[in-house]
Amino acid sequence: MLFGYILIRPLLVVMRGFGRLPQGADRVFARLLDSAAGPFDAVNYLGPVAGVRVYGRRRMGAKFDRVIAGLHHRLDATPEAAFGRGMHYPARWDPFFRDFMTVADLYRYPAQHLDLHRGQLTLPDR
Secondary structure (H helix, E strand, O other), X not given: OHHHHHHHHHHHHHHHHHHOOOOOHHHHHHHHHHOOHHHHHHHHHHHHHHHHHHHHHHHHHHHHHHHHHHHHHHHXXXXXXXXXXXXXXXXXXXXXXXXXXXXXXXXXXXXXXXXXXXHHHOOOOO
C-alpha cells in the first residue's frame, strides 16, 4: 500500500507538467507508455520487492506516516477547481488507470489498487 501512495506525488508532478504542454501531448505520451506495458510490469513487481528490502517492516510504518501526512498537506492546499484537472494515462498499466484521470482520481487510486490486491489474497467464505 505504501508504494501506491508514494507514486501519487510524482504522478501529480507529471500531470502538472503536461498541463503546461500543448493539448494532446499527454495523449501521445500515454500511448507511448501503453506500448511499453511489458517492461512496466517488471518494474511494477520489482519496485515494491526492492522497497521492502530497503525500508524493512519497522521503517515502512514511519515512511507511510510521512507520505500520508505529505499527501494530506497537499490535499489541504489544493484549490477545489484543481481536482477536476487531469490528463491521459496509460490505461493498460493498471486496472484503475483510465484513459483520462483527474487529480481526484489520482488520490483515490492507491486505495482502489489495495482493494484489488486484498481481494486477490482473501480466501472465499465457505
